[in-house]
Amino acid sequence: MSISSLEARELNLYYGNFHALKNVTVRIAEHAITSIIGPSGCGKSTLLRVFNRMNDLIATVRVTGQVLMHGRDIYSRQLDTASLRKRVGMVFQRPNPFPLSIFENVAYGPKIHALVEKHELAELVANSLKKTGLWEQLKDKLNDSALSLPPEQQQRLCISRLLATEPEVLLMDEPCSALDPIATAKIEELMLELKDKYTIVIVTHNMQQAARISDFTAFMLLGELLEFDSTSAIFTNPQHPKTQDYVTGRFG
Amino acid sequence: MNRPKTMTRSRFAEGAVEWLIRASAFSAIVGLFLIFIFIGKEALPILTSPDVRKEANISKLFLPQDQAHPYSWQPVSEIPKYSILPLFVGTLKMTLVAVLFAIPLALGAALFTSEFSPGWLKEFIKPIIELLAGIPSVVLGFFALMVMASYVQELFGIVYRLNAINAGIALGLAVIPIVYTVADDALTSVPKSYREASMAMGASPWQTAWRVVFPAALPGILAACVLGFGRAIGETMIVLMASGNAAIMSWNLAKPARSLSATIAAELGEVVVGSAHYHVLFFIGISLFIFTFVLNMFAHWFVARLQKKVLGTI
Numbered sequence: 001m002s003i004s005s006l007e008a009r010e011l012n013l014y015y016g017n018f019h020a021l022k023n024v025t026v027r028i029a030e031h032a033i034t035s036i037i038g039p040s041g042c043g044k045s046t047l048l049r050v051f052n053r054m055n056d057l058i059a060t061v062r063v064t065g066q067v068l069m070h071g072r073d074i075y076s077r078q079l080d081t082a083s084l085r086k087r088v089g090m091v092f093q094r095p096n097p098f099p100l101s102i103f104e105n106v107a108y109g110p111k112i113h114a115l116v117e118k119h120e121l122a123e124l125v126a127n128s129l130k131k132t133g134l135w136e137q138l139k140d141k142l143n144d145s146a147l148s149l150p151p152e153q154q155q156r157l158c159i160s161r162l163l164a165t166e167p168e169v170l171l172m173d174e175p176c177s178a179l180d181p182i183a184t185a186k187i188e189e190l191m192l193e194l195k196d197k198y199t200i201v202i203v204t205h206n207m208q209q210a211a212r213i214s215d216f217t218a219f220m221l222l223g224e225l226l227e228f229d230s231t232s233a234i235f236t237n238p239q240h241p242k243t244q245d246y247v248t249g250r251f252g
Numbered sequence: 253m254n255r256p257k258t259m260t261r262s263r264f265a266e267g268a269v270e271w272l273i274r275a276s277a278f279s280a281i282v283g284l285f286l287i288f289i290f291i292g293k294e295a296l297p298i299l300t301s302p303d304v305r306k307e308a309n310i311s312k313l314f315l316p317q318d319q320a321h322p323y324s325w326q327p328v329s330e331i332p333k334y335s336i337l338p339l340f341v342g343t344l345k346m347t348l349v350a351v352l353f354a355i356p357l358a359l360g361a362a363l364f365t366s367e368f369s370p371g372w373l374k375e376f377i378k379p380i381i382e383l384l385a386g387i388p389s390v391v392l393g394f395f396a397l398m399v400m401a402s403y404v405q406e407l408f409g410i411v412y413r414l415n416a417i418n419a420g421i422a423l424g425l426a427v428i429p430i431v432y433t434v435a436d437d438a439l440t441s442v443p444k445s446y447r448e449a450s451m452a453m454g455a456s457p458w459q460t461a462w463r464v465v466f467p468a469a470l471p472g473i474l475a476a477c478v479l480g481f482g483r484a485i486g487e488t489m490i491v492l493m494a495s496g497n498a499a500i501m502s503w504n505l506a507k508p509a510r511s512l513s514a515t516i517a518a519e520l521g522e523v524v525v526g527s528a529h530y531h532v533l534f535f536i537g538i539s540l541f542i543f544t545f546v547l548n549m550f551a552h553w554f555v556a557r558l559q560k561k562v563l564g565t566i
Contacts, residue, residue: 005334052452054448054452056450057448057451081454082454082455082456083454084365084452084454085451085452085454086453089452089453090452092448092449092452094445096443096445096448096449097445097449098446098449098450098464098467098468099446099467099468099562099563100464100467106466107487108450108453108463109453109454111463112453112454112455112456112459112463113454145561145562145563147562147563158449159454162453165453165454247308
């Protein structure tokens with residue numbers, strides 16, 4: 001297995017009394033796509049949200065165990081969530097660009113983290129849009145509302161918005177589930193391009209998608225990480241019978 | 253065989269109800285139209301009747317008259333003077349104070365309850381602010397006249413006990429709940445996904461509120477401000493009681509002021525019907541009517557435009 005910069009060790013997470021993640025240990029490979037699959041309610045989105053501490057926004061959450069990024073515990077008190085979330089970006093199920101202009105959407109991260117001088121902002125925005133292939137289409141309408149774009153471009157814009165703060169990790173929570181098949185294919189293509197530079201973790205309901213794009217696959221069931229291996233191993237030679245049942249479509 | 257009969261009966265009831273609610277929808281428009289016609293009719297002699305025009309016409313109402321007292325509102329003196337500019341100035345300066353006092357407070361409160369306060373605290377604050385809207389304006393005016401005026405006078409070191417600042421602040425108390433309620437609704441209805449996206453980028457709750465939620469709610473917030481402005485400009489009882497009612501042509505906020513609405517309220521009861529004074533008061537009424545109407549139309553247009561811009565249909 002390749003180098004890992006992000007890992008969870010014996011992670012347990014509770015929503016109030018509900019034990020949502022049970023003793024999860026996982027090492028996310030750097031510059032690769034790792035997909036997390038499993039039936040609804042298995043905790044895959046919860047696990048994803050552990051890596052940027054978005055679960056903190058829910059008052060009743062309690063976490064035990066360790067989540068390490070470059071060997072440092074991201075749940076330690078010294079670490080502030082703002083700098084963590086700058087390094088670990090998140091793409092959501094529904095494209096959620098801000099109701100601002102296209103330019104302001106991409107400029108948002110650099111502005112709140114005060115990353116660049118004002119005169120460098122335009123260049124940074126342009127570069128971020130180029131990385132997702134939006135620049136050519138949008139360069140003449142940067143002042144239009146981001147909400148006027150079609151869903152696929154909105155999702156690309158959300159990714160550009162993240163890239164503007166130069167994160168290391170991209171967390172994607174079913175990023176294509178609100179998109180049609182053609183748009184999905186384009187976003188997948190983009191993900192494959194991005195994995196050279198970024199570590200990508202994707203939660204997906206779509207097993208074909210996991211098989212198509214990911215290098216590693218984690219299978220979760222009822223809060224447990226049942227199996228974690230290379231994608232080809234999970235799909236062709238699963239060790240756990242439940243994994244076998246799930247990837248062959250016997251339940252899910 | 254009962255079926256068709258009940259069908260027709262329910263269809264008849266349906267039709268009656270529909271007609272009834274349609275009538276009630278149009279009744280407001282009819283009412284508005286009739287008010288406009290009536291006030292307009294009584295104001296018209298200022299423009300048409302030679303007798304009235306001798307005493308009061310547009311140029312006497314708006315242009316400076318003699319050297320010593322270019323703008324005077326003295327409708328019952330021996331030679332009546334009907335300059336309504338001091339009344340406009342009075343209205344505007346009190347409205348200005350009210351709006352400057354109320355809007356920041358109301359928007360701050362709305363931001364707090366929609367973005368920062370825990371649920372139980374919002375459930376506590378919101379009804380209390382809205383209760384303020386239920387206080388009759390005569391009570392607010394009484395409070396401003398008897399209690400607040402002394403403190404305001406001392407605080408700002410003003411010569412006159414009743415002045416535009418005092419009336420403006422009291423007016424602001426009436427404006428706050430309106431602006432607050434509408435703004436809070438606008439902020440609360442901003443989709444959660446925007447907040448999530450912003451927080452996930454590492455923004456603080458304040459950055460999220462100020463840079464994402466506030467702009468997203470801007471159309472609603474502006475509508476709230478316009479409603480508040482409209483309330484302030486038309487409010488009568490508070491300014492009648494708390495402003496000192498001196499019709500002076502001065503933008504000085506520390507001096508007393510007389511508003512258009514208070515003038516109508518104070519004088520219409522004693523005016524000789526059909527006199528020039530009578531028609532001038534109606535002219536003031538129609539001016540207020542047109543002013544708020546135009547303001548509302550403009551605001552409506554502007555908010556719609558802004559909404560389109562936010563939602564990206566422009």
